[in-house]
Amino acid sequence: MVQIEILGGKREIGGNCVRITDKDKVILFDQGIRFSVFKAFYSRLIQPLGIPELRQLRIIPAVATYENIETIYISHFHLDHLGLLSNIPCETVVKLPSLRIYQALEEGWRMSPSWPVFIPPRFFVKTEDTIKYRTDKNNVIAIPVSHSAYPAHAFIFFGSDETILYTGDLRLTSIKTVNQILHKETIFKYLEENTDIKIDKLIIEGTNLGRPLTPIRPNEAKETINRLFEKEKLVLTAIHQLDAESLVLIASVAKTRRKKLLLASPRLAKILEALYSATPKIKCVLEKTVVLEDTVKESTILNRISIGEVKKELSGYCMVTDIARLDEILRKFEPLSDELVTAPVILMISEPSDEEAIFDIERLTRWLSLYGLQPYNIRVSGHYYPYELKPIIQKIKPKEVIPIHTRYPEYMYALSK
Numbered sequence: 001m002v003q004i005e006i007l008g009g010k011r012e013i014g015g016n017c018v019r020i021t022d023k024d025k026v027i028l029f030d031q032g033i034r035f036s037v038f039k040a041f042y043s044r045l046i047q048p049l050g051i052p053e054l055r056q057l058r059i060i061p062a063v064a065t066y067e068n069i070e071t072i073y074i075s076h077f078h079l080d081h082l083g084l085l086s087n088i089p090c091e092t093v094v095k096l097p098s099l100r101i102y103q104a105l106e107e108g109w110r111m112s113p114s115w116p117v118f119i120p121p122r123f124f125v126k127t128e129d130t131i132k133y134r135t136d137k138n139n140v141i142a143i144p145v146s147h148s149a150y151p152a153h154a155f156i157f158f159g160s161d162e163t164i165l166y167t168g169d170l171r172l173t174s175i176k177t178v179n180q181i182l183h184k185e186t187i188f189k190y191l192e193e194n195t196d197i198k199i200d201k202l203i204i205e206g207t208n209l210g211r212p213l214t215p216i217r218p219n220e221a222k223e224t225i226n227r228l229f230e231k232e233k234l235v236l237t238a239i240h241q242l243d244a245e246s247l248v249l250i251a252s253v254a255k256t257r258r259k260k261l262l263l264a265s266p267r268l269a270k271i272l273e274a275l276y277s278a279t280p281k282i283k284c285v286l287e288k289t290v291v292l293e294d295t296v297k298e299s300t301i302l303n304r305i306s307i308g309e310v311k312k313e314l315s316g317y318c319m320v321t322d323i324a325r326l327d328e329i330l331r332k333f334e335p336l337s338d339e340l341v342t343a344p345v346i347l348m349i350s351e352p353s354d355e356e357a358i359f360d361i362e363r364l365t366r367w368l369s370l371y372g373l374q375p376y377n378i379r380v381s382g383h384y385y386p387y388e389l390k391p392i393i394q395k396i397k398p399k400e401v402i403p404i405h406t407r408y409p410e411y412m413y414a415l416s417k
């Protein structure tokens with residue numbers, strides 16, 4: 001008999017952890033960090049001592065969570081889902097959404113002077129690529145979903161007496177270019193085409209429920225970004241390092257507005273290189289992309305360009321940088337020319353800080369105002385909007401709904417009826 005235990009993410013956003021037992025088989029979906037608790041105990045000055053302390057404070061899953069575990073499936077790389085892999089106490093396999101992208105991220109974590117150093121796993125844990133659209137030996141199949149971290153997967157588990165769908169984090173729509181380039185077929189299309197798959201239990205996130213929202217969809221964001229582009233000005237954009245969907249969206253606007261994409265972040269450049277090998281189609285929107293040599297030391301696939309060259313024709317570029325590093329990048333452009341001072345700054349912050357921590361919008365705004373730069377917040381949520389829950393349920397038609405990653409599970413029960 002299939003047994004589901006929601007070990008993290010019950011009535012809270014963050015710390016997703018679902019343990020599924022079926023006869024002698026045990027698997028785990030996600031094993032995230034509970035940032036709501038993390039933030040209550042730690043700051044820049046007080047850092048975690050190590051895994052035992054984090055376990056004691058119940059910020060990461062307990063040792064018992066991993067008992068008899070066969071495989072751990074990670075839906076995407078947001079840390080409230082990936083968690084700290086060094087917490088895994090036993091020999092096991094961890095399926096990651098993309099091993100290449102993970103490796104690009106891991107380099108930075110291993111060198112971190114603080115807690116991200118606990119993210120990489122111990123030597124006895126084996127990391128593997130998730131194979132999409134194919135049922136594995138545990139009877140689990142991974143299907144892509146649209147989210148603000150790429151790639152992201154939902155998982156279907158075909159148990160002995162029940163079929164379970166765990167959505168991870170997801171939104172309902174994306175723009176056409178993004179779909180063509182990044183997703184072959186997302187979960188809704190997959191279920192539509194495979195009518196024989198009937199879901200008994202749907203474990204679905206409800207992040208946006210009860211939050212004040214401006215329900216902007218990706219195509220509306222595209223329109224707004226297009227409006228902010230000016231022919232005679234540089235455009236500055238900042239995204240989260242994992243948000244490849246936003247990167248493609250910005251690139252597609254830049255292409256139609258005849259601006260070259262200028263990458264100014266070593267982390268983004270590294271992830272883009274990994275994306276090039278994992279998703280070759282991405283080349284068609286990023287073919288004219290160049291990287292700023294003052295920020296990216298080397299690149300095997302992208303041409304490098306100096307600040308001096310960029311300054312000669314500022315209006316020809318749309319600069320994309322890591323949201324956590326924008327203030328740092330601006331310093332490199334000093335003294336700012338008139339052309340730059342009035343450039344629009346498009347901030348694409350998909351998720352609030354409680355899911356991934358440690359980004360300070362107020363500090364960034366202060367820096368921008370110091371330079372006379374106007375920020376525009378284009379916030380496309382990585383999660384579906386509450387009014388979209390009913391259509392989602394109608395598409396999936398589950399026998400039962402199990403809410404996760406939400407502060408208001410009772411809203412979800414009510415909305416899903």
Ligand SMILES: [Zn+2]
Pocket residue numbers: 076078081147149169355382
């Ligand atoms: Zn997420």
